[in-house]
Amino acid sequence: MLLAITGSCNQKNKSDHTTDLTNTTEEATEPKVPKTLVPTDRVQNDTLVDTEGSITTKPEESPAKKIVDLPKKTVADKEVEEHEETSKEDDPLPEQADEKEIASSKTNHKIWDDVLKQYVSGKGQVNYKGLKADRRKLDQYIEELKNLPIQPEWSRNEKLAYWTNAYNAFTIDLILKNYPLKSIMDLGKPWDEKFIEIDGKSYSLNQIEHEIVRPTFKDPRIHFAFVCAAKSCPKLLNAAYFPETIQSQFDVQTKHFINQSGKNEISNDAVKISQLFNWYADDFKSKGSIIEFLNRYSQTQIDSGAKVEFLEYDWDLNE
Secondary structure (H helix, E strand, C coil), rough: EEEEEECCCCCHHHHCCCCCCCCCCCCCCCCCCCHHHHCCCCCCCCCCCCCCCEECCCCCCCCCCCCCCCCCCCCCCHHHHHHHCCCCCCCCCCCCCHHHHHHHHCCCHHHHHHHHHHHEEECCCCCCHHHHCCCHHHHHHHHHHHHCCCCCCCCCCHHHHHHHHHHHHHHHHHHHCCCCCCCCCCCCCCCCCCCEEEEEECCCCHHHCCCCHHHHHHCHHHHHHCCCCCCCCCCCCCCCCCCCHHHHHHHHHHHHHHHHCCCCECCEEEEEEHHHHHHHHHHHHCCCHHHHHHHCCCCCCCCCCCCCECCCCCCCCCC
């Protein structure tokens, strides 16, 4: 079933709206995200997140958030293509950090990396049953996240890697606590539930994504790195994100998702694309139109006036 650009979208309790794909002159507005993905509460009253994603104590009067711009240029597309050619999986895997780079991370993401390599396939399918029976390393990593929050002196990439891995690890943890189930949507409003404990404070998945990561890093590629545990979501990478390689990993994830049959269908004069491009249209239009964003990663160049439709979202569990 296809949803036309002027049609309605009921996924994630999202309100109906029309997306202008070619308008690059209008001032960007806050993206209309699905109701279950829009945070209803701020981070606890005694907490703030600084411009680099750090957690700090809230002063009497909150200063306005400063927006951090995207890096001017990501890794060259040639590097991404060379990596894909050498991958042993059917799906391309990003460059991996070596042992020396892993040891330099402030948080031990190697623990999470081991979990992903053991229980997630190259195509992003999760062995929830096996992981539920062997949670030791996942629990160890979650404890590390809880007890080692982001510090102000951490680099931008260290903070981005921390939040990306944390979002994915806590999402998998939520599924395991309720497994077996058919879909994350069976849990009601899981993105609003404050089940994440970090440094004695409680967060929801929505707060991490919409109050910390999106406004701080202003990087639309994050939508291809965060996992929502559904088949139509970008695949869960079977490796952790490391500060030393996260920019390359984001590029590979983005290129893979856009060119993956079933997630998007692209031709010169027409595209049928994921609802992610509808829900977060303003993120993808921050430096041009959505078609221009697609063309940075698509193997098929799309005409500026191409017809655009949105595919139906499959919320079945990614197993």
